[in-house]
Amino acid sequence: MTPSRRTTLQWMIAAAATPLARWMPPASAAEGASTPLLGPIADWPGAPPLPTTKGYGRDPTLMEPKVAWPLTLTRAQRTTIDLLGDMILPADDVSPGAGQLGVGAFIDEWISAPYPTQQGDRATVLGGLDWLDRQSIAQHRKAFAVIGEPMRGTMLDALCAAAPAGKLEMPVKFIDRLRHLFVLGFYTLPEGKKDMGYVGDQPTEGPYPGPSVDARTHLAALLAELKLGVRTT
Amino acid sequence: MSRGPATAPADVIIVGSGAAGGMAAYSLTKAGLRCLMLEAGRDYDPQQEVNMLAPESDAPLRGSATPDKPFGYFDATVDGGWEVDGEPYTSTEGSGFRWWRPRMLGGRTNHWGRHVPRWGAYDFKPFSRDGLGVDWPIGYDDVAPYYDRVEKMIGVNGGPIGLENHPDSPADCLMPPPAPRVPELLLKATAESMGIPVRAAHTAVLTRDMPDPVAPRSACFNATPCSRGCTIGAMFQTTTSFLPMAKATGRLTVVTDAMVARVLTNQAGRATGVEYVDRKTGVRHRVSARAVVLAAGTGETTRLLLNSGEPGRGLANASGELGRNLTDSTGASFSAFIPGLADRPRYNEDGIGGQHVYIPFWLYQEQQRGELDFARGYHFEVWGRFGVPSPNVLPRVWGADLKKAVRSASGATIGLSLRGEMIPNKQTYCEIDPGVKDRFGIPVLRFAFRFSRHEVNQVAHGRRIAHALFERMNGRILDDPSLPPEKIMAAGGEIIHELGTARMGTDARTSVVDSYGRAWDVDNLVLMDGAIFASGAHKNPTLTILALALRASEQLAARFKSGAFA
Numbered sequence: 101m102t103p104s105r106r107t108t109l110q111w112m113i114a115a116a117a118t119p120l121a122r123w124m125p126p127a128s129a130a131e132g133a134s135t136p137l138l139g140p141i142a143d144w145p146g147a148p149p150l151p152t153t154k155g156y157g158r159d160p161t162l163m164e165p166k167v168a169w170p171l172t173l174t175r176a177q178r179t180t181i182d183l184l185g186d187m188i189l190p191a192d193d194v195s196p197g198a199g200q201l202g203v204g205a206f207i208d209e210w211i212s213a214p215y216p217t218q219q220g221d222r223a224t225v226l227g228g229l230d231w232l233d234r235q236s237i238a239q240h241r242k243a244f245a246v247i248g249e250p251m252r253g254t255m256l257d258a259l260c261a262a263a264p265a266g267k268l269e270m271p272v273k274f275i276d277r278l279r280h281l282f283v284l285g286f287y288t289l290p291e292g293k294k295d296m297g298y299v300g301d302q303p304t305e306g307p308y309p310g311p312s313v314d315a316r317t318h319l320a321a322l323l324a325e326l327k328l329g330v331r332t333t
Numbered sequence: 334m335s336r337g338p339a340t341a342p343a344d345v346i347i348v349g350s351g352a353a354g355g356m357a358a359y360s361l362t363k364a365g366l367r368c369l370m371l372e373a374g375r376d377y378d379p380q381q382e383v384n385m386l387a388p389e390s391d392a393p394l395r396g397s398a399t400p401d402k403p404f405g406y407f408d409a410t411v412d413g414g415w416e417v418d419g420e421p422y423t424s425t426e427g428s429g430f431r432w433w434r435p436r437m438l439g440g441r442t443n444h445w446g447r448h449v450p451r452w453g454a455y456d457f458k459p460f461s462r463d464g465l466g467v468d469w470p471i472g473y474d475d476v477a478p479y480y481d482r483v484e485k486m487i488g489v490n491g492g493p494i495g496l497e498n499h500p501d502s503p504a505d506c507l508m509p510p511p512a513p514r515v516p517e518l519l520l521k522a523t524a525e526s527m528g529i530p531v532r533a534a535h536t537a538v539l540t541r542d543m544p545d546p547v548a549p550r551s552a553c554f555n556a557t558p559c560s561r562g563c564t565i566g567a568m569f570q571t572t573t574s575f576l577p578m579a580k581a582t583g584r585l586t587v588v589t590d591a592m593v594a595r596v597l598t599n600q601a602g603r604a605t606g607v608e609y610v611d612r613k614t615g616v617r618h619r620v621s622a623r624a625v626v627l628a629a630g631t632g633e634t635t636r637l638l639l640n641s642g643e644p645g646r647g648l649a650n651a652s653g654e655l656g657r658n659l660t661d662s663t664g665a666s667f668s669a670f671i672p673g674l675a676d677r678p679r680y681n682e683d684g685i686g687g688q689h690v691y692i693p694f695w696l697y698q699e700q701q702r703g704e705l706d707f708a709r710g711y712h713f714e715v716w717g718r719f720g721v722p723s724p725n726v727l728p729r730v731w732g733a734d735l736k737k738a739v740r741s742a743s744g745a746t747i748g749l750s751l752r753g754e755m756i757p758n759k760q761t762y763c764e765i766d767p768g769v770k771d772r773f774g775i776p777v778l779r780f781a782f783r784f785s786r787h788e789v790n791q792v793a794h795g796r797r798i799a800h801a802l803f804e805r806m807n808g809r810i811l812d813d814p815s816l817p818p819e820k821i822m823a824a825g826g827e828i829i830h831e832l833g834t835a836r837m838g839t840d841a842r843t844s845v846v847d848s849y850g851r852a853w854d855v856d857n858l859v860l861m862d863g864a865i866f867a868s869g870a871h872k873n874p875t876l877t878i879l880a881l882a883l884r885a886s887e888q889l890a891a892r893f894k895s896g897a898f899a
Contacts, residue, residue: 155401156393159375159412162384162561167393188731195736206395215399260729279731280724283739287721288395290388295736296743298719300683301388303554307540308685310512314678319515322673326806328522 137258141267142234147226153214171205172212177229180245181207187249187256188282195295198286206285207278221277228274235271343369343586344893346607346622348593348637351440352875353628353861355571356483356882358579361626364890367584369620371591371609373629374436375412379443379572383409383562409444409562412436419772422632423779430763430780431826432632438589439572440630441829442875444560447537447568447687448714449489449876451480453498455697456870462701463708465756465787469867470839470848473500479880481506484535487569487879488543488550490685491535497697498710499532508540510689511555514682516674516717516747517690523805524692529798534691534714537569537875547581548574559686568686591618594775595641596625596648596858604858610773623898624857624889628882631659631863632763635834636778639765647765649835649852654845657762658833659780660869663711663753663788664823667799669808670726674745682718682744691715692749694871707790710871711753713799719744725811747808751795752828754871758785761825763834782825793818830874835864850885857898861885 135141156168173181185198185207198204211222232244235255240247244255256275264272286292293301311319323329344366347357354370361368384407389396392406399406403414413436422432435441455462457469457476481503490508493501510533513521521531538559543550543566550566550573559568566573579585590612597605597619606621627634635656642648647655694710722742730738766779796818803810812821825831838844841853850865852858861882863874870877892898 155399156406158401158414158418160402160406162382162407162411165384165387165392165406189736190732192733192736210394213394213399215394215401217397217399218394256731260731262729275731276724276729279729279735280727283724283727283735284395284397284721287739287743288388288390290390292721296719296721296740297679298743299679299681300719301386301556302681302683303386303556304681304683305552305554307509308511308553308555308683308689309681311515311518311682312678312680315515315680318677319518322519323522325673326523328519328526328805 135258135261135268137254138235139239141271142231142238144267144270145227145230145234147223147230150212150214150219150222153212155214167209169212169214171208173204173208176245177226178204178208180229180232183245183252184278185282187252188279189286195291198282201286201289201291203282203285203289207281210281210285221281224270224274224277225281228271228278231271231274343367343620343622344898345369345624345626345889346371346620347626347628348607349373349440349628349630349633349862350438350571350576350587351435351442351628351630351862352571352878353882354626355439355442355575355579356879357626357628357861357886358585359575360883360886361890362579362582362584364887364893365584366890366893368579368586369622370585370587371593371607371620372438372440372587372589373592373612373633374438374440374589376589377411377438377443377572379409379439379562379570380564382411383564385557385561385564404444404560407558407561409560410435410437420777421769421771422777423766423769425779425781428780428782429824430782431824432778432780432831433826433829434630434633438587439570439576442570443562443572445875446873447559448691448873449484449487449535449537450693450712450872451500451502451535452476452870452872452877453500455498456868456872459709459756459868465708466868467836467838467843470837470844475848476877476880476884479884480876483876483879483883487537487574488539489535489537489876490540492533494532494693496530496532496693496695499693507535510534510536511540511684513689514684514718515677516671516744517688517715519671519674519806520715520747520802521690523802527801527805528695529692529802530695531690531692534688535876536685536687538685538687539567540685545578548577550574553685555681555685556683557686592773592775593629593637594773596627596637597621598642598648598855602855604855610775612773615773624859624893626859626861626889627864628861631831631834632778634860634862634864635763636765638835640776649845649854649858651854652842652844654836654843656764656834658757658836658867659761659763659782659831660755660757660833661782661825662828662830662869662871662873663751663755663784663792664828665751665792665795665818665821666748666812667751667796667803668717668746668748668811669803669806670742670811671745671747671803671806671808673807674747675741677744679719688715705794707787707794709754709756709787709791711751711791711795712871713749713751713795715747715749717744717747722746746811747803747806749799749802751792751799752830752871752873753788753791753795755788755869756785757833757868758783780825784819784822784825788822789818792822796821830863830869832863832866832869832874835860836867837865838867849888850881859885859889
């Protein structure tokens with residue numbers, strides 16, 4: 101492609117490929133250090149690999165898109181994912197929560213896919229779900245799904261740390277990745293597009309009309325602010 | 334071995350059905366010649382197979398790129414890509430070229446970028462200007478009449494450019510371009526304040542209906558990505574234009590799944606036909622014709638010739654230039670989050686599939702004065718519009734704050750993709766791998782690829798310009814300016830503009846074909862794809878491939894008429 105042909109999918113590809121390291125300032129704290137919000141940090145567990153399965157191949161039927169591989173989250177894992185979805189992208193007066201909307205099924209589809217990017221995310225997400233329970237049990241003697249919402253919120257706050265270090269690096273990477281997958285899964289749905297105020301995907305005959313009056317007014321103000329003149333044609 | 338399915342012997346065998354092969358089939362059948370087209374890939378009908386309007390959420394993984402579908406699930410490319418099952422290629426140590434091969438009727442025209450700039454006078458005579466590479470045996474004036482005709486035949490929208498080495502089209506050639514979008518207007522104001530031009534791009538998408546009794550095509554309806562293919566024919570692809578038109582003459586036979594292995598010759602050194610393998614059955618066939626046109630794509634055309642003729646030497650290779658002079662465009666991508674575009678008013682920003690404006694190369698005078706540390710030009714293609722914000726513009730927050738951040742950041746990123754000229758060098762070529770064969774027993778290509786300081790310096794310059802533009806917009810640059818330019822350049826082949834491995838020239842001792850693509854050594858063998866390019870320019874090559882294929886086809890037809898192949 102030439103990559104100009106990539107433009108429409110640019111953000112989706114970026115969502116899949118952008119290295120997480122980009123958001124991470126250099127580690128500074130000592131190995132195994134605790135965070136005031138969490139106390140001592142649990143060890144990062146391993147995650148079982150994906151059972152052998154196949155992708156959709158190089159020539160799938162595009163008129164009837166199908167996910168070719170089985171979903172692999174256990175019921176308990178899926179429950180936690182949905183719960184996290186409703187925390188990360190909660191219901192408000194514009195749109196439902198991500199868990200409520202079933203974006204968890206997309207996360208399951210993603211981490212169950214037999215492709216390298218998705219397999220990498222599988223280790224991060226399954227490891228992360230396991231870690232949440234370990235940390236929660238160590239702290240509260242209960243699994244993550246059954247501690248109260250304020251306690252879960254405290255954990256999420258800690259996992260949005262600006263400069264994660266030591267044992268916190270992997271858990272923060274997990275929440276980063278999960279957050280991005282929820283954004284991708286949620287905002288590509290019709291409900292998500294509506295939430296963003298997306299206008300488009302509608303065949304429009306005749307010449308493309310260009311920006312609306314509102315959009316041009318906003319641009320004119322921006323150009324003035326940037327001292328770039330007010331030309332908008 | 335058996336005789337092929339075509340009952341009557343053809344006048345011309347055409348290998349490949351993409352831009353060049355499609356043009357050859359159209360032009361030669363209109364001239365009254367019977368053509369047999371052999372396509373390595375499977376049959377393909379955009380009317381039946383293109384899922385134009387399905388939302389991305391219908392696709393597995395929301396249409397994300399995978400090794401199976403590198404440009405996303407709905408991308409029109411089927412049965413091919415960077416890798417084709419059972420059809421490997423190799424690279425010399427430390428080189429890493431990537432070879433894109435669609436395996437479908439219509440080839441790359443089904444999913445291409447559609448940016449179709451004209452090449453200018455400097456692009457055809459680069460050696461005369463800077464002493465590097467070679468000149469073409471033809472100049473802009475030789476090609477211009479064919480550009481005029483091709484633009485009208487395929488349907489191109491765009492406007493005047495009015496810059497050095499960017500020739501404008503005559504008044505009746507182009508359809509009107511679509512209105513620019515907000516990020517494009519911001520880029521235009523910013524760039525022009527810095528003396529950098531922004532112009533309407535030339536794009537092979539109809540903005541007006543194009544009636545035709547056989548293959549009518551409709552104006553773009555301003556929705557859906559063109560890379561999916563186009564059931565209404567708005568985007569140029571041979572499967573909705575040239576191929577049905579050529580078939581309607583009754584003089585075109587198309588055989589798909591026909592993997593051509595070599596060109597056959599007689600003792601007099603003329604081409605007699607080709608040998609191909611049926612990809613489904615593995616059976617080998619031989620078909621004959623009075624002339625052979627190779628339009629299989631740069632790499633595949635050269636591979637065919639290297640696997641034909643004299644073992645170890647190939648066919649049409651008296652010059653020894655076959656496989657040499659390989660180039661690809663340089664590629665690098667830059668982007669920035671523009672706070673001034675956050676929370677901007679929504680409107681329908683779909684437009685035609687790609688960019689509406691672009692930045693053509695503008696520094697020819699500075700280059701001539703020796704003020705640049707690289708030869709040749711580059712341009713920027715523009716992207717950025719409403720959509721899901723990419724992860725690198727979202728803060729590390731959760732809950733209501735995250736939803737708010739997504740809404741705000743949608744449509745606030747601008748990206749510039751650099752495409753630049755690569756000058757042929759001795760370290761960059763393809764050859765037959767002595768040890769590896771594909772699943773049909775055909776020896777495969779081995780690539781060697783290296784950029785020179787010209788390309789590295791050019792990309793470094795482009796990054797400084799892109800970042801200066803972003804800074805002028807008060808943008809937050811999203812790519813790392815401290816990386817060495819070598820680390821941000823696309824690998825060879827990744828821009829899918831591979832060219833030049835059977836270049837044209839005026840001298841049989843230093844080139845493979847003449848300016849009509851005719852092999853110096855084999856009178857009735859004509860090459861029509863990117864293999865014949867003498868240089869790569871920075872401008873996307875397909876319009877020039879089409880113009881040269883039209884010119885070569887008409888000369889071939891004229892030679893038939895004059896009795897040259899009787």
